[in-house]
Amino acid sequence: MTPSARLAASIDLLTAMEAAPRKPADAVANSFFRERRYIGGGDRRAVSGLVWDVMREWRRLSWHLEQSGAETPTPRTLAAACLAFKGTPIRDVASLFSDGRFAAGALTFKEKNVLSALAEKSLDDARMPRAVKLELPDWLLPKLEETFGDTLEEELAALSEPATLDLRVNILRNSRQEAQKALAREGLHATLTPLSPWGLRLNGRQPVTSTTLFKDGRVEIQDEGSQLVAAILGAAPQMRILDYCAGAGGKTLALAMMMENKGHIAACDVAEKRLDGAVRRLRRAGVHNVEQHLLQAGDKWAKRRSASFDRVLVDAPCSGTGTWRRNPDARLRMTEQDLEELLTKQAEILDKASTLVKPGGRLVYATCSVLRAENADQVEAFLRRKPDFKLVASDSSALPEKLKETSMFSLSPRQNGTDGFFAAVLTRAEEKNCF
Numbered sequence: 001m002t003p004s005a006r007l008a009a010s011i012d013l014l015t016a017m018e019a020a021p022r023k024p025a026d027a028v029a030n031s032f033f034r035e036r037r038y039i040g041g042g043d044r045r046a047v048s049g050l051v052w053d054v055m056r057e058w059r060r061l062s063w064h065l066e067q068s069g070a071e072t073p074t075p076r077t078l079a080a081a082c083l084a085f086k087g088t089p090i091r092d093v094a095s096l097f098s099d100g101r102f103a104a105g106a107l108t109f110k111e112k113n114v115l116s117a118l119a120e121k122s123l124d125d126a127r128m129p130r131a132v133k134l135e136l137p138d139w140l141l142p143k144l145e146e147t148f149g150d151t152l153e154e155e156l157a158a159l160s161e162p163a164t165l166d167l168r169v170n171i172l173r174n175s176r177q178e179a180q181k182a183l184a185r186e187g188l189h190a191t192l193t194p195l196s197p198w199g200l201r202l203n204g205r206q207p208v209t210s211t212t213l214f215k216d217g218r219v220e221i222q223d224e225g226s227q228l229v230a231a232i233l234g235a236a237p238q239m240r241i242l243d244y245c246a247g248a249g250g251k252t253l254a255l256a257m258m259m260e261n262k263g264h265i266a267a268c269d270v271a272e273k274r275l276d277g278a279v280r281r282l283r284r285a286g287v288h289n290v291e292q293h294l295l296q297a298g299d300k301w302a303k304r305r306s307a308s309f310d311r312v313l314v315d316a317p318c319s320g321t322g323t324w325r326r327n328p329d330a331r332l333r334m335t336e337q338d339l340e341e342l343l344t345k346q347a348e349i350l351d352k353a354s355t356l357v358k359p360g361g362r363l364v365y366a367t368c369s370v371l372r373a374e375n376a377d378q379v380e381a382f383l384r385r386k387p388d389f390k391l392v393a394s395d396s397s398a399l400p401e402k403l404k405e406t407s408m409f410s411l412s413p414r415q416n417g418t419d420g421f422f423a424a425v426l427t428r429a430e431e432k433n434c435f
């Protein structure tokens with residue numbers, strides 16, 4: 001592809017992303033390239049490179065374009081401005097809009113003026129509002145300031161770094177050291193994760209899913225923070241465990257491992273597709289103590305199992321603000337209304353799931369969010385609604401020294417090298433309504 005054709009394809013991809021604001025950008029990009037198989041590897045990397053740069057710099061680029069007189073920044077002006085701020089002379093950027101075959105149409109008079117006004121400017125500008133400088137929606141800034149205070153900028157920088165690729169070793173099949181050596185034999189260099197007793201860490205993207213180790217269910221891809229959320233539940237052989245928002249089974253698998261495949265796990269979700277996604281993973285890991293259940297309106301399943309589980313995990317649907325390392329576009333896609341709806345849903349799920357905990361049993365509430373409203377505030381409100389629950393120290397032997405016996409943790413990439421995760425352990429009174 002010529003540089004002009006690459007620019008045109010980048011603009012088309014940005015337009016496709018703009019047309020599907022609820023869809024993750026990588027999903028839009030995948031179907032975009034699937035429909036254009038003629039775009040080869042090098043061109044694909046160049047197109048994606050420009051598009052991801054625009055996504056990462058969206059608010060600052062838009063601010064500059066607006067300052068320069070653009071009414072609404074468009075994929076064309078955003079892509080052009082991004083190239084200009086990366087050092088391509090404005091004249092050369094303009095000539096890429098060559099109007100030729102496979103090229104973007106020529107710049108209009110207005111677009112040319114807007115672009116010319118960017119000459120000599122740098123992307124960061126002291127006059128930018130803080131939310132623009134930090135590439136955040138305005139409404140989200142105060143919520144993140146509340147969580148991180150003075151360290152907000154460092155935390156956001158860590159949330160923008162590429163994520164590591166963590167594996168959980170299935171210790172029912174091999175030890176961490178055995179798995180590490182087996183990976184090395186397949187040419188993959190992994191180090192032990194510092195916090196999870198089951199974790200191995202690979203740097204950057206490595207083809208782990210094609211190793212025999214992965215195919216044999218001896219390792220599973222799981223962020224170290226997610227492993228610790230499973231660990232804090234303290235699942236043990238013979239228990240009756242409920243994984244209420246089990247999805248595709250990431251934590252279910254770790255719980256089954258802690259239980260040595262003994263006892264019973266009920267893995268529920270409202271999304272059939274996600275539950276289906278777990279089937280192959282469970283089989284691969286050799287897990288056979290899991291019953292899956294699709295939660296549906298009017299379903300008697302939960303009622304019949306009221307107050308019957310030793311431990312219940314609520315890995316609640318959330319903003320995913322802790323996983324921005326993996327989904328850099330998510331920070332701009334989320335709206336304040338999305339958060340409000342999630343808060344209501346989380347409280348409803350907590351209330352429902354809590355009825356399934358037996359007296360003396362435990363409930364873990366977890367999210368991959370860093371927002372206080374979804375985490376500590378949600379737990380505090382639950383405790384006010386349900387006085388027969390209280391916070392309790394985790395009894396899990398799988399937690400690392402610094403988290404041992406904790407009743408609540410918040411992890412972040414900057415502080416722990418994991419995705420952002422929150423977990424709180426609650427226990428239900430032996431006798432109803434009295435502690």
Ligand SMILES: C[S@@+](CC[C@H](N)C(=O)[O-])C[C@H]1O[C@@H](n2cnc3c(N)ncnc32)[C@H](O)[C@@H]1O
Nearest residue numbers: 245246247248249250251269270271315316317
């Ligand atoms: C954070 S994800 C779970 C991830 C999963 N536990 C894992 O480790 O792979 C949250 C899940 O909650 C499910 N969910 C949403 N609303 C729910 C509800 N009302 N009851 C139960 N699950 C729900 C979603 O379908 C989603 O799979």
